[in-house]
Amino acid sequence: MARDLRAFLNGARLLGDLEALAKFGALPEGGISRPAFSPAFQDAADWLIQRMEEAGLSVRIDAAGNIIGRMGPPGPAIVCGSHIDTVPGGGHLDGALGVLAGLECARALSEAAIPLAHALEIIAFADEEGAYVSLFGSRAMMGELTPNILQSTNFLTLSVEMAAVGFQTARLAEAHRDPSEIAAYLELHIEQGPVLEDAGLKVGVVDSIVGMDLVRYRFIGEARHAGSTPMNVRRDAVRGACDAVSTAFENMEAEGASASGRMTFGNIRVLPGASNVVPSEAIVTSEVRAGSAGDLQRLRSLVDAAFGGAARRNNLALHEDSPELDEAAPLTPRIIETITQVADAIGTPVLRMPSGACHDAQIFARKVPTGMIFVASRGGVSHHPDEFSDADAIIAGAGLLLCSLGELLSGGTRS
Ligand SMILES: [Zn+2]
Incomplete structure (x- = not known):
């Protein structure tokens, strides 16, 4: 006692x-x-x-x-x-x-x-x-x-x-x-x-x-004039990034992973970063957290799938940089x-x-x-x-x- x-x-x-x-x-x-x-x-x-x-x-x-x-x-x-x-x-x-x-x-x-x-x-x-x-x-x-x-x-x-x-x-x-x-x-x-x-x-x-799984995704499109480039020929990196982020949250809800897991896109950087240029690059940090290795992996693959799909739909290249994993x-x-x-x-x-x-x-x-x-x-x-x-x-x-x-x-x- x-x-x-x-x-x-x-x-x-x-x-x-x-x-x-x-x-x-x-x-x-x-x-x-x-x-x-x-x-x-x-x-x-x-x-x-x-x-x-x-x-x-x-x-x-x-x-x-x-x-x-x-x-x-x-x-x-x-x-x-x-x-x-x-x-x-x-x-x-x-x-x-x-x-x-x-x-x-x-x-x-x-x-x-x-x-x-x-x-x-x-x-x-x-x-x-x-x-x-x-x-x-x-x-x-x-x-x-x-x-x-x-x-x-x-x-x-x-x-x-x-x-x-x-x-x-x-x-x-x-x-x-x-x-x-x-x-x-x-x-x-x-x-x-x-x-x-x-x-x-x-x-x-x-x-x-x-545990925490952090990764930086880079969408790469093409910088073009915001006025003279028709919408249907653009490769707009921000359009891809927004598609990716909202799809990732939707996937998380649909898979019932919201109760235990956490998903955060806390930093989005746009290049060249001018109001009159179609964005050529969007760098998005994805940080997912979960209490077990299996849940962590599942969240990461939901994000990967959302970002991969968004890159294809928007005709963008996609790179994954500097992943960090804390089990x-x-x-x-x-x-x-x-x-x-x-x-x-x-x-x-x-x-x-x-x-x-x-x-x-x-x-x-x-x-x-x-x-x-x-x-x-x-x-x-x-x-x-x-x-x-x-x-x-x-x-x-x-x-x-x-x-x-x-x-x-x-x-x-x-x-
Ligand atoms: Zn403390």
Whole structure:
């Protein structure tokens, strides 16, 4: 039976920490801009390190810029991680909640003086939001920086930014850890969607993190005079792009793939981009997301079929560029079960749900027993100054995190 440690959790202290961290990178018009390794981020990192040391954690910063606070015996650690960087004009909870709730749990566990079978590590991962390389710190730690990433111009820019604040990316390999050093990974995060709020619940237990398939399609037609070229001889790239996008959405509806999958054409670029020239080129990004590899593949083939058909109908050439695939990451059944049983034991109702957004947890889930807890987001708004969660939802989520950590740390995980 899980021990209810919530009496040791100081909710006001956690809310105070969230408010204090939100001041770093705060914008006069509202919202926070704290991209990784920016001056505001470095100040926030110094602040966090001080709070960690005050809580009795021993703190180190690894070669990727991950901030790691540790307590307890030597050997494999239970890691509680998230991030303190933000998107430009972001909110005060995305990432910050997971790190600061972890810190509050570390204090509570010290005060509860429970014997620890494992060490506890609170980690703030570098550049989760991808100002340069998304999920950078967790990828570095788990050895998931692919040659593709390391040869990208984004990585080169990151190396320059990191050098300016004292890191050498030539030493990145030092951040790599063997998965056996991590007994389990837990992350508390705001939901960033409306599902929990709609269900009238404060807290969710994540069972998988959706995969993402991104591709750039280029329709190539012919640039001609907009006035003197009759409609029936045109090879209009935008006409093809619009046909493709609406057909893809229709296919998705017709196949009943709308409930679980997501399809987004978030960027369309037109060349030469003049009002009086028939467009010769239209570049469309397609991003599909789904909770399983099969669903992801099905969505991608719906898009492929729609775009191929539109190219033929409109007499256009079609190219597919720079595909990127992030496989769906199922979280670990044993950890999901532990969190669910703990929630039951302490009387916190939870919804089991997938995560539609990317998180550091997905990098760990491939190699380490991993679980995630969600806190309801008001209106599902995130990556925006209006991002907000009720204090009682934050405290309920942190309470479940604390008791789950207590269970895992005491070696009480059911294997
Ligand atoms: Zn986040």
